[in-house]
Amino acid sequence: MKIAFVQIALAMVVxxxxxxxxxxxxxxxxxxxxxxxxxxxxxxTNSNFTGDVWLNSLVNADSLNSIAVGSVxxxxxxxxxxxxxxxxxxxxxxxxxxxxxxxxxAKRILRKGDIVKCPPNVSHWHGxxxxxxxxxxxxxxxxxxETVWLEAVTDSVYRKP
Amino acid sequence: MKIAFVQIALAMVVxxxxxxxxxxxxxxxxxxxxxxxxxxxxxxTNSNFTGDVWLNSLVNADSLNSIAVGSVxxxxxxxxxxxxxxxxxxxxxxxxxxxxxxxxxAKRILRKGDIVKCPPNVSHWHGxxxxxxxxxxxxxxxxxxETVWLEAVTDSVYRKP
Numbered sequence: 001m002k003i004a005f006v007q008i009a010l011a012m013v014v015x016x017x018x019x020x021x022x023x024x025x026x027x028x029x030x031x032x033x034x035x036x037x038x039x040x041x042x043x044x045t046n047s048n049f050t051g052d053v054w055l056n057s058l059v060n061a062d063s064l065n066s067i068a069v070g071s072v073x074x075x076x077x078x079x080x081x082x083x084x085x086x087x088x089x090x091x092x093x094x095x096x097x098x099x100x101x102x103x104x105x106a107k108r109i110l111r112k113g114d115i116v117k118c119p120p121n122v123s124h125w126h127g128x129x130x131x132x133x134x135x136x137x138x139x140x141x142x143x144x145x146e147t148v149w150l151e152a153v154t155d156s157v158y159r160k161p
Numbered sequence: 162m163k164i165a166f167v168q169i170a171l172a173m174v175v176x177x178x179x180x181x182x183x184x185x186x187x188x189x190x191x192x193x194x195x196x197x198x199x200x201x202x203x204x205x206t207n208s209n210f211t212g213d214v215w216l217n218s219l220v221n222a223d224s225l226n227s228i229a230v231g232s233v234x235x236x237x238x239x240x241x242x243x244x245x246x247x248x249x250x251x252x253x254x255x256x257x258x259x260x261x262x263x264x265x266x267a268k269r270i271l272r273k274g275d276i277v278k279c280p281p282n283v284s285h286w287h288g289x290x291x292x293x294x295x296x297x298x299x300x301x302x303x304x305x306x307e308t309v310w311l312e313a314v315t316d317s318v319y320r321k322p
Contacts, residue, residue, distance in 0.1 A: 059276060059278050065249040113198055113199055115219050117220050
Protein backbone atom coordinates (compact mmCIF):
# COMPACT_ATOMS: atom_id res chain seq x y z
CA MET A 1 0.00 0.00 0.00
CA LYS A 2 2.91 2.34 0.80
CA ILE A 3 4.30 1.81 -2.70
CA ALA A 4 0.95 2.73 -4.20
CA PHE A 5 0.98 5.96 -2.18
CA VAL A 6 4.48 6.84 -3.42
CA GLN A 7 3.43 6.12 -7.00
CA ILE A 8 0.37 8.38 -6.69
CA ALA A 9 2.41 11.18 -5.09
CA LEU A 10 4.96 10.88 -7.90
CA ALA A 11 2.20 11.07 -10.53
CA MET A 12 0.86 14.25 -8.88
CA VAL A 13 4.32 15.84 -8.94
CA VAL A 14 4.70 14.94 -12.64
CA UNK A 15 1.27 16.46 -13.48
CA UNK A 16 2.09 19.64 -11.52
CA UNK A 17 5.51 20.08 -13.21
CA UNK A 18 4.15 19.45 -16.71
CA UNK A 19 1.34 21.93 -16.02
CA UNK A 20 3.85 24.58 -14.85
CA UNK A 21 6.14 24.02 -17.86
CA UNK A 22 3.17 24.35 -20.21
CA UNK A 23 2.21 27.65 -18.54
CA UNK A 24 5.78 28.97 -18.91
CA UNK A 25 5.84 28.09 -22.62
CA UNK A 26 2.46 29.76 -23.20
CA UNK A 27 3.51 32.89 -21.31
CA UNK A 28 6.65 33.18 -23.43
CA UNK A 29 4.50 32.92 -26.56
CA UNK A 30 2.14 35.63 -25.25
CA UNK A 31 5.08 37.93 -24.42
CA UNK A 32 6.54 37.51 -27.93
CA UNK A 33 3.23 38.10 -29.69
CA UNK A 34 2.26 41.14 -27.67
CA UNK A 35 5.46 43.06 -28.50
CA UNK A 36 4.36 46.31 -30.19
CA UNK A 37 5.01 46.47 -33.94
CA UNK A 38 7.02 49.69 -33.52
CA UNK A 39 8.67 51.35 -30.49
CA UNK A 40 6.54 54.10 -28.93
CA UNK A 41 8.94 56.90 -29.90
CA UNK A 42 9.16 60.32 -28.28
CA UNK A 43 6.48 62.15 -26.31
CA UNK A 44 4.98 64.98 -28.35
CA THR A 45 5.49 68.33 -26.64
CA ASN A 46 3.86 70.70 -29.14
CA SER A 47 0.36 72.13 -28.61
CA ASN A 48 -1.39 70.27 -31.46
CA PHE A 49 -2.55 67.49 -29.14
CA THR A 50 -4.60 67.11 -25.94
CA GLY A 51 -3.25 64.59 -23.40
CA ASP A 52 -0.24 62.28 -23.65
CA VAL A 53 0.79 61.30 -27.18
CA TRP A 54 3.99 59.67 -28.50
CA LEU A 55 5.36 59.78 -32.06
CA ASN A 56 7.77 57.41 -33.77
CA SER A 57 8.66 58.96 -37.14
CA LEU A 58 9.21 55.84 -39.25
CA VAL A 59 9.77 57.52 -42.62
CA ASN A 60 10.34 61.19 -43.34
CA ALA A 61 9.26 62.67 -46.65
CA ASP A 62 12.07 63.90 -48.89
CA SER A 63 12.53 65.31 -52.38
CA LEU A 64 12.38 61.80 -53.92
CA ASN A 65 9.57 60.26 -51.87
CA SER A 66 6.88 62.61 -50.60
CA ILE A 67 5.21 60.16 -48.20
CA ALA A 68 5.75 60.41 -44.44
CA VAL A 69 4.90 57.48 -42.14
CA GLY A 70 4.66 57.67 -38.37
CA SER A 71 3.44 55.46 -35.53
CA VAL A 72 1.40 57.46 -33.01
CA UNK A 73 0.45 56.23 -29.53
CA UNK A 74 -2.39 58.02 -27.68
CA UNK A 75 -2.96 57.51 -23.94
CA UNK A 76 -6.64 57.08 -22.94
CA UNK A 77 -8.47 60.40 -23.54
CA UNK A 78 -5.64 61.86 -25.64
CA UNK A 79 -6.41 63.23 -29.11
CA UNK A 80 -5.26 65.56 -31.86
CA UNK A 81 -6.71 69.04 -32.32
CA UNK A 82 -9.02 69.44 -35.30
CA UNK A 83 -6.79 69.55 -38.40
CA UNK A 84 -6.63 68.86 -42.14
CA UNK A 85 -4.06 67.58 -44.63
CA UNK A 86 -3.57 69.16 -48.09
CA UNK A 87 -3.01 65.70 -49.64
CA UNK A 88 -5.18 63.67 -47.25
CA UNK A 89 -4.07 60.98 -44.83
CA UNK A 90 -4.38 57.22 -44.38
CA UNK A 91 -4.68 55.78 -40.86
CA UNK A 92 -4.04 52.12 -40.03
CA UNK A 93 -5.24 51.15 -36.53
CA UNK A 94 -2.71 48.84 -34.83
CA UNK A 95 -3.76 48.43 -31.19
CA UNK A 96 -6.35 49.50 -28.64
CA UNK A 97 -9.50 51.45 -29.33
CA UNK A 98 -9.57 54.89 -30.92
CA UNK A 99 -11.90 57.53 -32.32
CA UNK A 100 -11.93 59.26 -35.72
CA UNK A 101 -14.29 62.09 -36.59
CA UNK A 102 -14.69 64.32 -39.62
CA UNK A 103 -16.43 67.69 -39.17
CA UNK A 104 -20.20 67.26 -39.50
CA UNK A 105 -20.26 63.47 -39.10
CA ALA A 106 -20.50 61.14 -36.09
CA LYS A 107 -17.29 59.83 -34.60
CA ARG A 108 -16.18 56.36 -35.61
CA ILE A 109 -14.59 53.76 -33.32
CA LEU A 110 -11.31 52.32 -34.62
CA ARG A 111 -9.86 48.96 -33.63
CA LYS A 112 -6.88 46.83 -34.75
CA GLY A 113 -6.93 46.43 -38.53
CA ASP A 114 -9.37 49.29 -39.24
CA ILE A 115 -8.41 51.74 -41.98
CA VAL A 116 -9.34 55.39 -42.54
CA LYS A 117 -8.83 57.24 -45.79
CA CYS A 118 -9.16 60.88 -44.85
CA PRO A 119 -9.76 63.12 -47.90
CA PRO A 120 -7.61 66.22 -48.56
CA ASN A 121 -8.59 69.43 -46.73
CA VAL A 122 -11.31 67.78 -44.62
CA SER A 123 -11.24 68.92 -40.99
CA HIS A 124 -11.03 65.93 -38.61
CA TRP A 125 -9.52 64.64 -35.38
CA HIS A 126 -8.43 61.27 -34.06
CA GLY A 127 -7.24 59.85 -30.77
CA UNK A 128 -7.69 57.20 -28.09
CA UNK A 129 -11.02 56.23 -26.59
CA UNK A 130 -11.82 57.24 -23.02
CA UNK A 131 -10.58 54.07 -21.34
CA UNK A 132 -8.08 52.51 -23.76
CA UNK A 133 -4.86 53.55 -25.42
CA UNK A 134 -4.74 53.67 -29.22
CA UNK A 135 -1.82 53.03 -31.56
CA UNK A 136 -2.04 53.99 -35.24
CA UNK A 137 0.17 54.35 -38.28
CA UNK A 138 -0.38 57.63 -40.14
CA UNK A 139 0.56 57.81 -43.83
CA UNK A 140 0.66 61.36 -45.10
CA UNK A 141 1.52 62.79 -48.52
CA UNK A 142 3.62 65.92 -48.03
CA UNK A 143 3.75 67.02 -51.67
CA UNK A 144 1.02 69.63 -51.28
CA UNK A 145 2.15 71.16 -48.00
CA GLU A 146 1.98 70.62 -44.27
CA THR A 147 -0.88 69.80 -41.89
CA VAL A 148 -3.23 72.71 -41.10
CA TRP A 149 -3.90 72.76 -37.33
CA LEU A 150 -7.17 74.18 -35.98
CA GLU A 151 -8.92 74.41 -32.58
CA ALA A 152 -8.78 71.83 -29.77
CA VAL A 153 -11.42 69.08 -29.53
CA THR A 154 -13.47 70.04 -26.48
CA ASP A 155 -14.38 67.47 -23.83
CA SER A 156 -18.05 67.65 -24.82
CA VAL A 157 -17.27 66.92 -28.48
CA TYR A 158 -14.81 64.20 -27.48
CA ARG A 159 -17.29 62.50 -25.15
CA LYS A 160 -20.37 62.80 -27.41
CA PRO A 161 -21.43 59.25 -28.39
CA MET B 162 -7.35 3.95 3.78
CA LYS B 163 -9.99 3.82 1.04
CA ILE B 164 -11.06 7.37 1.96
CA ALA B 165 -7.46 8.60 1.64
CA PHE B 166 -7.31 7.04 -1.83
CA VAL B 167 -10.52 8.81 -2.90
CA GLN B 168 -9.18 12.12 -1.54
CA ILE B 169 -5.92 11.72 -3.46
CA ALA B 170 -7.74 10.78 -6.67
CA LEU B 171 -10.00 13.82 -6.24
CA ALA B 172 -6.97 16.09 -5.74
CA MET B 173 -5.41 14.74 -8.97
CA VAL B 174 -8.61 15.42 -10.90
CA VAL B 175 -8.71 18.99 -9.52
CA UNK B 176 -5.06 19.59 -10.53
CA UNK B 177 -5.66 18.17 -14.00
CA UNK B 178 -8.81 20.30 -14.57
CA UNK B 179 -7.16 23.50 -13.31
CA UNK B 180 -4.14 22.80 -15.55
CA UNK B 181 -6.42 22.25 -18.56
CA UNK B 182 -8.43 25.42 -17.85
CA UNK B 183 -5.22 27.41 -17.55
CA UNK B 184 -4.06 26.03 -20.90
CA UNK B 185 -7.39 26.97 -22.52
CA UNK B 186 -7.15 30.54 -21.18
CA UNK B 187 -3.55 30.90 -22.39
CA UNK B 188 -4.41 29.49 -25.81
CA UNK B 189 -7.26 31.98 -26.14
CA UNK B 190 -4.84 34.80 -25.31
CA UNK B 191 -2.33 33.49 -27.87
CA UNK B 192 -5.04 33.19 -30.51
CA UNK B 193 -6.19 36.77 -29.89
CA UNK B 194 -2.68 38.19 -29.99
CA UNK B 195 -1.60 36.20 -33.02
CA UNK B 196 -4.57 37.34 -35.10
CA UNK B 197 -3.01 38.93 -38.17
CA UNK B 198 -3.33 42.72 -38.36
CA UNK B 199 -5.11 42.41 -41.72
CA UNK B 200 -6.85 39.47 -43.46
CA UNK B 201 -4.63 37.69 -45.99
CA UNK B 202 -6.69 38.79 -48.99
CA UNK B 203 -6.76 37.11 -52.39
CA UNK B 204 -4.12 34.88 -53.93
CA UNK B 205 -2.20 36.72 -56.66
CA THR B 206 -2.59 34.97 -60.01
CA ASN B 207 -0.55 37.27 -62.27
CA SER B 208 3.00 36.42 -63.39
CA ASN B 209 4.81 39.16 -61.43
CA PHE B 210 5.53 36.82 -58.52
CA THR B 211 7.27 33.47 -57.92
CA GLY B 212 5.51 31.09 -55.49
CA ASP B 213 2.36 31.66 -53.45
CA VAL B 214 1.54 35.28 -52.62
CA TRP B 215 -1.66 36.90 -51.29
CA LEU B 216 -2.71 40.56 -51.58
CA ASN B 217 -5.16 42.53 -49.46
CA SER B 218 -5.63 45.93 -51.14
CA LEU B 219 -6.26 48.14 -48.12
CA VAL B 220 -6.40 51.52 -49.87
CA ASN B 221 -6.58 52.19 -53.59
CA ALA B 222 -5.11 55.36 -55.02
CA ASP B 223 -7.62 57.80 -56.53
CA SER B 224 -7.68 61.28 -58.01
CA LEU B 225 -7.68 62.88 -54.53
CA ASN B 226 -5.20 60.64 -52.71
CA SER B 227 -2.44 59.11 -54.81
CA ILE B 228 -1.18 56.64 -52.20
CA ALA B 229 -1.99 52.92 -52.45
CA VAL B 230 -1.60 50.63 -49.41
CA GLY B 231 -1.66 46.85 -49.51
CA SER B 232 -0.87 43.97 -47.18
CA VAL B 233 1.11 41.24 -48.95
CA UNK B 234 1.66 37.72 -47.58
CA UNK B 235 4.46 35.61 -49.09
CA UNK B 236 4.67 31.83 -48.47
CA UNK B 237 8.21 30.54 -47.72
CA UNK B 238 10.36 30.91 -50.86
CA UNK B 239 7.85 33.20 -52.59
CA UNK B 240 9.01 36.58 -53.93
CA UNK B 241 8.31 39.35 -56.42
CA UNK B 242 10.07 39.61 -59.76
CA UNK B 243 12.64 42.39 -60.01
CA UNK B 244 10.70 45.66 -60.37
CA UNK B 245 10.79 49.39 -59.76
CA UNK B 246 8.34 52.13 -58.75
CA UNK B 247 8.28 55.58 -60.42
CA UNK B 248 7.56 57.25 -57.04
CA UNK B 249 9.36 54.73 -54.80
CA UNK B 250 7.83 52.49 -52.17
CA UNK B 251 7.77 52.08 -48.40
CA UNK B 252 7.66 48.59 -46.88
CA UNK B 253 6.66 47.90 -43.27
CA UNK B 254 7.48 44.34 -42.15
CA UNK B 255 4.62 42.91 -40.05
CA UNK B 256 5.32 39.20 -39.49
CA UNK B 257 7.76 36.42 -40.27
CA UNK B 258 11.13 36.81 -41.96
CA UNK B 259 11.61 38.30 -45.41
CA UNK B 260 14.26 39.46 -47.85
CA UNK B 261 14.73 42.79 -49.65
CA UNK B 262 17.39 43.40 -52.26
CA UNK B 263 18.23 46.34 -54.51
CA UNK B 264 20.20 45.66 -57.71
CA UNK B 265 23.94 45.70 -56.97
CA UNK B 266 23.63 45.39 -53.18
CA ALA B 267 23.44 42.42 -50.78
CA LYS B 268 20.01 41.23 -49.73
CA ARG B 269 18.69 42.40 -46.39
CA ILE B 270 16.71 40.31 -43.90
CA LEU B 271 13.44 41.91 -42.77
CA ARG B 272 11.63 41.11 -39.53
CA LYS B 273 8.59 42.51 -37.69
CA GLY B 274 8.91 46.30 -37.34
CA ASP B 275 11.65 46.74 -39.98
CA ILE B 276 11.13 49.49 -42.55
CA VAL B 277 12.39 49.89 -46.11
CA LYS B 278 12.32 53.13 -48.06
CA CYS B 279 12.86 52.08 -51.64
CA PRO B 280 13.90 55.03 -53.88
CA PRO B 281 12.08 55.77 -57.15
CA ASN B 282 13.17 53.80 -60.24
CA VAL B 283 15.57 51.52 -58.34
CA SER B 284 15.28 47.88 -59.40
CA HIS B 285 14.64 45.60 -56.41
CA TRP B 286 12.75 42.53 -55.20
CA HIS B 287 11.27 41.38 -51.90
CA GLY B 288 9.70 38.24 -50.55
CA UNK B 289 9.71 35.60 -47.84
CA UNK B 290 12.80 33.85 -46.55
CA UNK B 291 13.37 30.19 -47.43
CA UNK B 292 11.73 28.71 -44.35
CA UNK B 293 9.33 31.37 -43.05
CA UNK B 294 6.35 33.25 -44.40
CA UNK B 295 6.57 37.04 -44.58
CA UNK B 296 3.82 39.63 -44.23
CA UNK B 297 4.42 43.25 -45.23
CA UNK B 298 2.51 46.46 -45.82
CA UNK B 299 3.49 48.18 -49.08
CA UNK B 300 2.88 51.94 -49.39
CA UNK B 301 3.19 53.14 -52.96
CA UNK B 302 2.74 56.58 -54.51
CA UNK B 303 0.86 56.20 -57.79
CA UNK B 304 1.12 59.82 -58.96
CA UNK B 305 4.05 59.13 -61.32
CA UNK B 306 2.77 55.92 -62.89
CA GLU B 307 2.57 52.20 -62.27
CA THR B 308 5.15 49.61 -61.17
CA VAL B 309 7.65 48.55 -63.85
CA TRP B 310 8.00 44.74 -63.80
CA LEU B 311 11.27 43.10 -64.91
CA GLU B 312 12.74 39.56 -64.93
CA ALA B 313 12.14 36.84 -62.32
CA VAL B 314 14.51 36.45 -59.35
CA THR B 315 16.38 33.21 -60.08
CA ASP B 316 16.84 30.56 -57.41
CA SER B 317 20.59 31.22 -57.29
CA VAL B 318 20.06 34.96 -56.68
CA TYR B 319 17.30 34.23 -54.17
CA ARG B 320 19.44 31.75 -52.22
CA LYS B 321 22.72 33.73 -52.28
CA PRO B 322 23.57 34.70 -48.69
